[in-house]
Amino acid sequence: MKQSVTLKGTKDGFVLTLDESVAFETVLSDLDQLLEKLHSENKEQKEVQKGISLEVKTGMRLFSEDEKAKITEKISSKSQFQLKKISAEVLTYQQATEWHESNSLQMEIQTIRSGQVLQAPGDILLIGKIHPGGTIRASGSIFILGELLGLAHAGFDGDNEAIVVADFQTDAQIRIAESVQIIENKAKNQAGTDEKQFAYINDLHILDFEGLDKLRTIRPKMGKVTGGLF
Structure with a gap:
């Protein structure tokens, strides 16, 4: 009869x-038999190696916290393994929600005043104005349809590919990942109208600005990520 548990060695330890x-109770029973067998084999050895790394893989099944606790207790009490993690090939609802949020464009319509902070787990589109002292932060890119006089921090988790699109005003502060720049004097183009620009990290790892007509060339994947905004 096929066992419901399989143990294989890797360069980093073992994978169970x-x-x-198979029903969970059957898995527990087979796991118990496997650990007993290993224990008996270890008794015959003069030295038993302790703290061997073990990862448990559950495939397309999510175990409850109670089931995980039972597996953990059995491994810790009946083996020399050090359990590193129990992993599955499917996401929990919370993980799926977090993934969706971090890979979707969030839209907000509001004014951010001094002391207020707006934060997003992925890309964000803000329709409104950010006053001095106001802050908008996103782990992805930031698109603002309005004036930026406060702080816009894109890629705050370290994403150097993030960008900031806004009507940049004098004294506005732009951050992308760890790079920072303050708009000292808002530039005008030759026609006397405001040039629409975006901020990004260039190939020299410097925060730079370009016109929106260069966005697709500099960030060719941006249209796909944001659902084709540009």
Whole structure:
């Protein structure tokens, strides 16, 4: 009869795979038998290596916290393994929600005043004005349809590919990942109208500005990520 637990060695330790199609109680029983067998084999050895790294893989099945606790207790009490993690090939609802938020464009319509902070887990489109002392932060890119007089921090988790699109005003502060720049004097183009620009990290790892007509050339994947805004 096929066992519901399979143990294989890797360069980093061992991987224990649990059959996703078998009832949990059967998995526990087979795991118990496997650990007993290993314990008996270890008794015959003069030296038993302790603290061997072990990862448990559950395939397309998500275990409850109670089930994980039972597996963890059995491994810790009946083996020399040090359990590193229990992983599955599917996402929990919370993980799926977090992934969706970090890969979607969030839209907000509001005015951000001094002392207020607006934060997004992915890209964000703000329709409104950011006053001096106001802050907008995103782990992805920031698109502002309005004046930026406060702080816009894109890629705050370290994403150097993020950009900031806004009506940049004098004294506005732009941050992308760890790079920072303050608008000292708002420039005008030759026609006397405001030039629409975006901020980005260039190939020299310097925060730079270009016209929106260069956005697709500099960030060719940006249209796909943001649903084709540009």
